[in-house]
Amino acid sequence: MRDVAVIGVGMNKWGELWEKSIRTIFVESALEALDSAGVDHIDSMFIGCMSSGLFTDQEHLASLLSDYLGMNPVGATRVESACSSGGAAFRLGYIEVAAGVSDIVLVGGVEKMTDVDGGGATFALGTAADAEYESYHGATFPGLYALIARAHMERYGTTREQLASVAVKNHANGFLNPRAQFRSKITVDQVLNSSEVADPLRLLDCSPITDGAAAVILAPVEMAKKLGQPIIKILGSGQATDTIGLSSRADLTYLKATEVAAEKAYKQAGIGPNDIDFAEVHDCFTIAEICVTEALGFFEKGQAAKAAEAGVTARDGSKPINPSGGLKSKGHPVGATGVAQIVEIVEQLRGESGDRQIKNARRALAQNMGGTGGSTLVHILEVIS
Amino acid sequence: MNTSARYWREIPQRYRLEAGKCRKCGKILYPPRLVCPDCKGRDFETVILPDEGKVVSYTIIAVGPTGFTDETPYALGIIELPNGVRLMSQIVDVDLDKLSVGMPVRLEFRRLQEAGKSGILQYGHKCVPA
Numbered sequence: 001m002r003d004v005a006v007i008g009v010g011m012n013k014w015g016e017l018w019e020k021s022i023r024t025i026f027v028e029s030a031l032e033a034l035d036s037a038g039v040d041h042i043d044s045m046f047i048g049c050m051s052s053g054l055f056t057d058q059e060h061l062a063s064l065l066s067d068y069l070g071m072n073p074v075g076a077t078r079v080e081s082a083c084s085s086g087g088a089a090f091r092l093g094y095i096e097v098a099a100g101v102s103d104i105v106l107v108g109g110v111e112k113m114t115d116v117d118g119g120g121a122t123f124a125l126g127t128a129a130d131a132e133y134e135s136y137h138g139a140t141f142p143g144l145y146a147l148i149a150r151a152h153m154e155r156y157g158t159t160r161e162q163l164a165s166v167a168v169k170n171h172a173n174g175f176l177n178p179r180a181q182f183r184s185k186i187t188v189d190q191v192l193n194s195s196e197v198a199d200p201l202r203l204l205d206c207s208p209i210t211d212g213a214a215a216v217i218l219a220p221v222e223m224a225k226k227l228g229q230p231i232i233k234i235l236g237s238g239q240a241t242d243t244i245g246l247s248s249r250a251d252l253t254y255l256k257a258t259e260v261a262a263e264k265a266y267k268q269a270g271i272g273p274n275d276i277d278f279a280e281v282h283d284c285f286t287i288a289e290i291c292v293t294e295a296l297g298f299f300e301k302g303q304a305a306k307a308a309e310a311g312v313t314a315r316d317g318s319k320p321i322n323p324s325g326g327l328k329s330k331g332h333p334v335g336a337t338g339v340a341q342i343v344e345i346v347e348q349l350r351g352e353s354g355d356r357q358i359k360n361a362r363r364a365l366a367q368n369m370g371g372t373g374g375s376t377l378v379h380i381l382e383v384i385s
Numbered sequence: 386m387n388t389s390a391r392y393w394r395e396i397p398q399r400y401r402l403e404a405g406k407c408r409k410c411g412k413i414l415y416p417p418r419l420v421c422p423d424c425k426g427r428d429f430e431t432v433i434l435p436d437e438g439k440v441v442s443y444t445i446i447a448v449g450p451t452g453f454t455d456e457t458p459y460a461l462g463i464i465e466l467p468n469g470v471r472l473m474s475q476i477v478d479v480d481l482d483k484l485s486v487g488m489p490v491r492l493e494f495r496r497l498q499e500a501g502k503s504g505i506l507q508y509g510h511k512c513v514p515a
Binding site: 119120123132133135140146147148150154196197199200245247252 | 463
C-alpha cells in the first residue's frame, strides 16, 4: 500500500440554497478543491450522496457530476451509506490511491435537501431506519435518538442540561465558521425551551436540513511532496456495521460500529485515543456526540456528557470536539457531512482555520455514521513536514 | 403507490407476531431472518411471541412523519419480551406523563395508519399498560 495524502479541499457556504441545483452545489466545491490542490485532471472520482433520488428525483448521479465538472470520460462512482455516504466515499478514494490503481482521486459529498418539503425530507431521512419494523410504527430519526438519550439518562444519570451543553458548544464553534449554516450562539436555556421534537430531545438538540457539498483531492504522499504544501497524511481508516434496527441492540447507549471502526483505524495508525488532538464527529443529535465520544475511547462509558458540560470538549479544552461547529451548527447535508469533516481537519492541521484554529494540532480523527450507527467510518489524519 | 404485496407479505409478523427460533442455538429472532447472527445457523422454526413485556426506553414524538402527523403527540417505545426479544411499538391508552422505563405493557392488535403507502389500512401491534 502507498501512503496517501489529502492535497486539496473545497467547501461552499452551507444553508438553504434555493437558487442552486445539486449539480451546481457540487461543482462549486469540487472546483475549489481542484484549484487548492493545483491539479487540472483527476484519474477517478467517488461521490457520497444518500438520496438524490428522493430529495431531487435524480439518480445516476456520479456521471452527471463528472460531466458538469468537465471531467468526462473519467471513472465516477456514487456511494450510499445513509449519513455516512461521504465517509464511505472517502475510504474508497483512499483505498484506490493506496492500491496504486489511481494517482489523483476526487472525493466529493453532496446533498440537496430543500427541493422537498419538511415531510418529504423526514421521509427520505427515515429510509435509513428499518422501514418494515420501525418506520412502520411511526419512528422518526429524532425519535430513535430520543430512545437512545432516554436509555443513557436512565443508565448513567445524564441530564438534559448536559446534552444541551453539546449544542451550545457546537454553536459557539460554528459562530466562527464562515461556511456554517447557523452562525448563532445559543444558551442551555434556549435549547431546553426550544420546541419539542421527540422527548427528551428538542429542536436545538437536532442538526438541521441543509443543502451543501464538500470535496477533497487525494494523491500519493510521494507526489504530494513535490507540491510544497504541508502534507496531510491518512494514517488510518476503519469501517464497521451494526444493526440498523435499534430494537435489535442489547445496549441502546453503545455504538458498537463506532468502537470497532475506531479500533481498526487506531491499529492501522499505531496510536490510541489519547494521541488524538481533536476530532470531528457525527453530532446529528446532541446525544449522538455523547455516545460517539465514548465509543471512540475519548471518555469512559457514561462520562462523556459530564465532560462536555465541564468544557473538556470545547475548542480550548483538552479534547476539542467539532471545532467546525459540527453537524448541529455547520449543517448536515447528509451525503456531504463525512467529506466536510475531512475538509475541517485538513484546514486545522494546516493552520488555516482562522478564529477557530486549534493550536498545535498534529493529529485528528473523523467519525461519520449512518442512521443510528448502523454504519460507521473512522479516519485518522496527521500533518507531516 | 407501493404494491399490496409489499403489505401482505409482512402480515404473519405484524398480525400474528411470528418470529423465527434458531434450531441450532435457540435464539429467537424478530423479525425472522434466514441466518442467525449469533451462531450462523440457517434452520428455524416459527414461534409466536408472548404478548407481554416491559418498556426498555420510550419517546414522545411531537413531529411525526408522513402518515402519522394527525396522531402527534404519540409515545413510541422499545419493548422487551420475557424471552429477550425486543421490538418497537407505540404505547397507547396511557397518560403520556405516566410513562416510565420498566413499566409493564401488553401488546394488542390495532390499526396503525389510516391508509399506508399501499393504499391499505395498516394494522399491527401497539402496547397498552398491563
